[in-house]
């Protein structure tokens with residue numbers, strides 16, 4: 001992958017994410033973690049090579065096919081990308097409203113429950129510009145997981161919260177993963193990676209220096225979260 005006419009920022013990377021697996025993506029700043037997630041989110045196409053997603057080659061998929069594919073992916077962006085004119089509740093409810101099929105009262109109940117769980121009981125009606133960095137991060141995470149996507153991509157999702165909340169949010173990802181969501185979490189927090197015990201993909205200077213030999217199962221126990229049970 002390269003940006004424009006620049007040098008390649010990712011080279012000769014080959015891996016498969018088994019359905020339902022959980023992977024951490026680590027590596028120093030600038031190694032290419034965000035760039036790799038952009039390939040997986042279909043925000044960028046590789047300059048050479050192949051990306052297949054849900055069994056289909058998406059490298060040459062028409063642009064018109066991308067929104068439908070992206071609806072199957074939940075993303076926590078490093079810069080959150082919340083809609084500033086909407087409340088936290090409405091930001092989080094968006095994937096459910098776009099998916100359709102659920103009645104508004106149920107959506108609201110589900111969203112409120114999740115926002116309470118991530119510690120935003122008193123900030124649900126606030127708009128993103130009035131939220132702290134850590135609060136915005138939690139809204140972004142809630143939005144990414146609310147519709148139980150098939151694939152969850154999270155870019156440094158706990159970078160702005162304290163260690164206890166970081167653990168709580170990781171357990172939310174684990175809980176979702178147990179429901180079948182394939183998960184990739186890019187993080188600098190090696191202590192948390194060690195504690196959670198998932199498979200690790202390690203990037204260094206644009207190459208994968210360590211990729212999981214095994215199936216990417218998280219080994220540690222977790223606290224149950226009722227809102228994400230089927």
Ligand SMILES: Nc1ncnc2c1ncn2[C@@H]1O[C@H](COP(=O)(O)OP(=O)(O)OP(=O)(O)O)[C@@H](O)[C@H]1O
Pocket residue numbers: 003006009027028029030031032033034035036
């Ligand atoms: N939009 C862009 N245009 C040109 N180069 C870019 C762009 N975004 C990132 N890069 C370059 O691509 C390389 C990989 O960056 P990337 O953001 O993927 O790394 P990262 O591992 O996610 O870093 P961090 O941990 O700091 O978020 C870096 O050399 C970076 O300077």
